[in-house]
Structures are given as C-alpha cells and as structure tokens.
Amino acid sequence: MNHSTRFALPMLHAGQAQKEVFHNEALTIIDILLHAGVIDIAVDAPPAEPQVGEAWIVGAAPLDAWSGHPSEIAAWTEGGWRFVAPTPGMTVWVDSGGLYARFRDGEWRLGTLVAERVEVGGIQVVGPQAAAIPAPEAGTTIDAEARSAINAVLDALRAHGLIAGG
Known part of the structure; x- marks a missing residue:
C-alpha cells in the first residue's frame, strides 16, 4: 500500500530513500485537515495571491491550477497547491459564512445540521x-x-x- 485509505497520506516503506519527503507530505495534508477551516466554499478560480496556510473548497467547475479538483479542499502551501478529496461526514469551518460545511451525499452543504433530535x-x-x-x-x-x-x-x-x- 502506497497511500492511506481515507486521505491518501503517503506511506513509508522499509529501505525507502528520502523518507522525510513522504513524511513531510503526510504532515502537510494532516495540517490541512486537522480542525479544518477554509476561507470560502464553491470557488472555481484560485486566488491571485494566496497566503501559505489558506484554503478553499473548490467549486463544481474549477479553473486553472484547480482544474480537475471539483469539491476538493485546495490549500496553498510553501510547495504550491495541495488538494484533499473530501470523505463523507467531513466537516469544515467556512470563514466567509461563519458556518460549518459538511460533505454528504457527494456534495458540500453549508450551514445544514442533520440530527434526529x-x-x-x-x-x-x-x-x-x-x-x-x-x-x-x-x-x-x-x-x-x-x-x-x-x-x-x-x-x-x-x-x-x-x-x-x-
């Protein structure tokens, strides 16, 4: 297995060269997801001047560097854009709306709380x-x-x- 099941974190292998590269990549993805927060949701075009650590939820028709990553979390890192595909139940704070977004049934739902009671x-x-x-x-x-x-x-x-x- 080369990647973890849920978030495709790179796995280390015995005898692997440059393990620090794989380890650092895994830490970068974990940093994006741990208590995840994004600036905005359903954004199709990457911002002109993102700051390291900023993240967005990509819209349904992504452009430019975000092309091919609909509904994913796009985070700007020192190494450029990193993308994380959402999993069911993933919850992210969205600064622009001051609400949580939850990934459910293949889409992000902003501000929707699902409960029995x-x-x-x-x-x-x-x-x-x-x-x-x-x-x-x-x-x-x-x-x-x-x-x-x-x-x-x-x-x-x-x-x-x-x-x-x-």
Whole structure:
C-alpha cells in the first residue's frame, strides 16, 4: 500500500530513500485537515495571491491550477497547491459564512445540521416532525382573537418544519 485509505497520506516503506519527503507530505495534508477551516466554499478560480496556510473548497467547475479538483479542499502551501478529496461526514469551518460545511451525499452543504433530535440540558427541545394540526374552525363560542393567535402559532410551527402543513 502506497497511500492511506481515507486521505491518501503517503506511506513509508522499509529501505525507502528520502523518507522525510513522504513524511513531510503526510504532515502537510494532516495540517490541512486537522480542525479544518477554509476561507470560502464553491470557488472555481484560485486566488491571485494566496497566503501559505489558506484554503478553499473548490467549486463544481474549477479553473486553472484547480482544474480537475471539483469539491476538493485546495490549500496553498510553501510547495504550491495541495488538494484533499473530501470523505463523507467531513466537516469544515467556512470563514466567509461563519458556518460549518459538511460533505454528504457527494456534495458540500453549508450551514445544514442533520440530527434526529436536539437536546438542551438533557431535555429534548426539537425532535422529528409531528403530524399536522388543523386550524380551529368551529365551536359554540368563537373568540376571533384567540383563533387568530392559535393560527399564528400553527403557522410558525409549520414554517419551522416542526409540524406538517395542515
């Protein structure tokens, strides 16, 4: 095996000449990925004057030095551009949006959180979407203000996806 399975880090072999080159390449890739952060996402053209350590997520139609590396992380190093192909579940901080991007189903998704439930202090505050709740329509006493408030609450719950549309 010449490279690691997930991130293609170069492997050292017994009797290999210039092991430091392979070792340093592996450290460079690890440095790019460890607590990964990029300047921007879905950028097709490399910047004119990148600084060492800066990184971007390449867009779907890469140009120039980034050609052939769609959706990869492109990092400028002392040795030039290094590219790392994403793996499912990889999470990267994106400075331009102030959000995390996660690689899922073959694409980067900016600011999307996927979860079964959200807990605060050990108490579930958001869970799976509940069934639709019908708006009030009848009754022996009709209170227009109360009905309006209930409808506003139902509309808000639907807009946030907490209950199905009714």
